[in-house]
Amino acid sequence: MTSRRIINSEKTILDKDDEDLQSSPGAGGQSITAPAVPMDVIIKLLAFTLAMIVIPIGSYFLTVNTIFRGNSTYAGALAAILANVVLVGYVVVAMNEDQTDQLEAEKKKQKQRQGKAE
Numbered sequence: 001m002t003s004r005r006i007i008n009s010e011k012t013i014l015d016k017d018d019e020d021l022q023s024s025p026g027a028g029g030q031s032i033t034a035p036a037v038p039m040d041v042i043i044k045l046l047a048f049t050l051a052m053i054v055i056p057i058g059s060y061f062l063t064v065n066t067i068f069r070g071n072s073t074y075a076g077a078l079a080a081i082l083a084n085v086v087l088v089g090y091v092v093v094a095m096n097e098d099q100t101d102q103l104e105a106e107k108k109k110q111k112q113r114q115g116k117a118e
Contacts, residue, residue, distance in 0.1 A: 041097070048090040056083040 056079040064075035
C-alpha cells in the first residue's frame, strides 16, 4: 500500500491549526481572564461535596450506637438514604440555577426588543 505524499503547497493539519489560533478574535487584543465557571457555582459544588462526605459518614457514626444500638445495617441504610438526599438536593439546586439563567436571558431579549420598538 502506498502512502499519500504531502505537496509543499498543501497545508497540513498543524498549519491549519496555527492559522486558526492566529485568526481568533482574542489573539490580537486583550485576553479574557474571566473564569469559565462563576464563583457561586464553584462554592455550591464544594459545599455539596463536603455535605456528601460529612452527612452520611457523620450520620452513620452518630446513630450506630445511639439510635440503632449497635445495628450497623440500619445505620448504613440511613447513611445511604442521606447521601441520596444530598444528591437530590444538588440536582434541584442545579436545575433551579439553570432556570434562573434562562429567565434572565429571556428578560434581556425582551428589553432589547422593547428598545428596538421604540
